[in-house]
Amino acid sequence: MPDSPHGLDGLQMSGDCQALSSEAVAATAPMFYEQMFPEAVDAQQHALPLSQLHGDGPQRLFELRIRELWILDLERWERDGTSTRRAVDVPGVEMTLDERNQ
Structure with missing residues (x-):
């Protein structure tokens, strides 16, 4: 993610996908x-x-139901080979979004 103060570069995810x-x-x-x-x-x-x-x-058009999600720091990986991906609490994010939409 350009210009992120945390040096984050993107997302990696796994889940289930199906055509609508x-x-x-x-x-x-x-x-x-x-x-x-x-x-x-x-x-x-x-x-x-x-x-x-x-x-x-x-x-x-597809629907993706994310089961696992990580934020990546590719610069750190390129620099010293250290994987510093951080897991995202998917159920926690969904709960927060649900609360905001009520």
């Missing part, structure tokens, strides 16, 4: 495009037809 159903695509796609393109005009301009995101369409 056509119903989930219809419910999720607008929010997906709004997050990718904050300007409504850009979101609309870049949005693919829903038929391209499921079934026989060439693209997919």
Whole structure:
């Protein structure tokens, strides 16, 4: 993560992933495009037809359920070969987000 005061460079994760159903695509796609393109005009301009995101369409939207997550310090690894990845408490983060959304 550029300019992080902690020298963190990225994330490593493991989990389960699956393509969204056509119903989930219809419910999720607008929010997906709004997050990718904050300007409504850009979101609309870049949005693919829903038929391209499921079934026989060439693209997919996936849901990733993270089981394990680590923050990486690649600079330290390159410098002295020390892995200083830090585990993230995924259930704790989910609980905090749930509390904020109530």
